[in-house]
Structure formats: structure tokens, C-alpha cells
Amino acid sequence: MTAADGGETADVRAALLRLRRGTGLPVAFGGLVTGADGASRVRIAELSGTATRSLNGLAIFAGHGLGGKAVALARPCAVTDYSTSRQISHEYDAAVEPEGLRAVLAVPLVVRRRVRGLLYGALRTALPLGDRALAAAVEAARDVEQALVVRDEAAALAAAAREAVAELPPRRYGSGDAAWERVREAHGALRALAPRIGDPALREELLAVSDMLTAASAAAVASAVGVVAGVGGSGSRSGVRLAPRELDVLACLAGGATNAAAARRLGLRPETVKSYLRSAMRKLGAHTRWEAVVAARRAGLLP
Structure with a gap:
């Protein structure tokens, strides 16, 4: 892991804490895009408030599950009861079940029209997640997006500077x-x-x-x-x-x-x-x- 990767991971970790404080949701998790195939896979690497490690390392593909739907649409998505929802596919039920998650929201991290990661918030009861919770989750996501924009700018400037010297x-x-x-x-x-x-x-x-x-x-x-x-x-x-x-x-x-x-x-x-x-x-x-x-x-x- 490079220093930049570690910084981005820290940005996600801090955003999950803000998401939990802002929404009151007891569980939050998320991660960034990994691999060479672009925004089609997000690796869950940060957990906050979870009781198990079942979600850690989970690879989320575009169109699969709630997070994959949010990636494919590049907009927030939510379900009241994850296990029974007909609005999503259920490739990740085996990872979600040990946590007992029911109401779940997923917010994509979008930078320059490209999905760079996901933030999730969840309840262990099947209750509708209101606009207030969604707005707070989106606000936490915007913080990470801005941090990613600045990091991208910094990397581009540093590369241009080294090239100029060469x-x-x-x-x-x-x-x-x-x-x-x-x-x-x-x-x-x-x-x-x-x-x-x-x-x-x-x-x-x-x-x-x-x-x-x-x-x-x-x-x-x-x-x-x-x-x-x-x-x-x-x-x-x-x-x-x-x-x-x-x-x-x-x-x-x-x-x-x-x-x-x-x-x-x-x-x-x-x-x-x-x-x-x-x-x-x-x-x-x-x-x-x-x-x-x-x-x-x-x-x-x-x-």
C-alpha cells in the first residue's frame, strides 16, 4: 500500500464515522475501487460498528446487490429489508446475513463522473431509512469525493513537476x-x-x-x-x-x-x-x- 492509498483509506474510515454520527445508523462500511477493470469492482475494506468480519474484503461488482446497483446507476440506493428486497439481486446474502443487516443504504463515491468507491449505512431492523439519513450519508460521501479530487490534483502536479525537471x-x-x-x-x-x-x-x-x-x-x-x-x-x-x-x-x-x-x-x-x-x-x-x-x-x- 502506497502513502496515497493509505490516505484514501483513512478518508473512507473517517467518512464512515461521520456517516454513523450523522445518520444514527449503528453500522457503516465501505471501500474504494480496486483492480484493473475500472469502477466495476469495489473492495470493502473499512468496517465501523460491525459485529463480524463477514463483509471485510467483499468485492462488489456493478449491478450486483445494493452496492452494485448504486455503482451501476451512480446514485444512492436503499432498501428497507435487504434479505427480502426484490429491488436488488442477492449475490452477497451470505456475507450480509451474519451481520443481521436489514435496512441498508449505499452511496457511491463519484469523482469526475467515475465511481471511485462506496459507503454503506445499515440497521439491524427492517425500518424505512428517511431522507434525513440519506442526506447525511450523501454529505459524508461528498467529503470523501472532495478529498479524492485534491489527492488526484496533488498526484498530477507532482508527476508534472518531476517530468518538467527531467x-x-x-x-x-x-x-x-x-x-x-x-x-x-x-x-x-x-x-x-x-x-x-x-x-x-x-x-x-x-x-x-x-x-x-x-x-x-x-x-x-x-x-x-x-x-x-x-x-x-x-x-x-x-x-x-x-x-x-x-x-x-x-x-x-x-x-x-x-x-x-x-x-x-x-x-x-x-x-x-x-x-x-x-x-x-x-x-x-x-x-x-x-x-x-x-x-x-x-x-x-x-x-
């Missing part, structure tokens, strides 16, 4: 080459996204990739001017140290963002962005934002 030409930094522009764009996007990541491991991975871009830039500059790469430690050749948020703000401004746009990207107030910018300018001895960006690049703090 394609850098052996030429002087600052020449305006398109490859360097891609590196700068990727760096700014990574710095803006990282603070929004709740998973510490994934956040550190993004920051490590952004540091890799800065190091690649510093090495190219050092090579161009005949300086030994690595002098100064962590890419700073002038001894200037910026706080993480000061660097985030400069990375956004380096891409042409206004204070207001930088505030939106970083989830900060415009006044806070101005404060970080003033602090960074003071440390860098700059009088304008562009001077600050240039000084940060010369110091090896920005690519």
Missing part, C-alpha cells in the same frame, strides 16, 4: 526557456496546494517535490556561473530564510497572481498576504514584489 535543458537559468517556465508553474501550484492537504504524509511529499524543483534550479544556476552546487544548504546561497507562508506567497506572485488571487489560492485573507509579502520583501531587501521574486530566485529560494 526535461530541463542544459542551459543557463533565466534564459526564458519553456521548460523553466513549466518548472516555475509547477512549483507555484505545489506551494499553493500543499497547505490545503489534510494528510501530513501527502503534504510533505508535495513540499519535497517543490524543494526538488528549487534544488534543480539552484544547481543549474550554480553550474552556469561555475559555483559548486549545494553551497549554502537547502538552496539558499545568501543566508536568507523565508517562512513557509512567505515562500508560498512569493511563489504565487511569481506566476503573476495579484494579492487577491494569491489569497484565494492559499486560503488566506488579502491583508494576510500583504503582511507576508512585506515581511519577505524586508528580508530580501526588496522594494517591490517583483524585486522580491528576483531576489528570492537569486537566493535559490524560488526556481
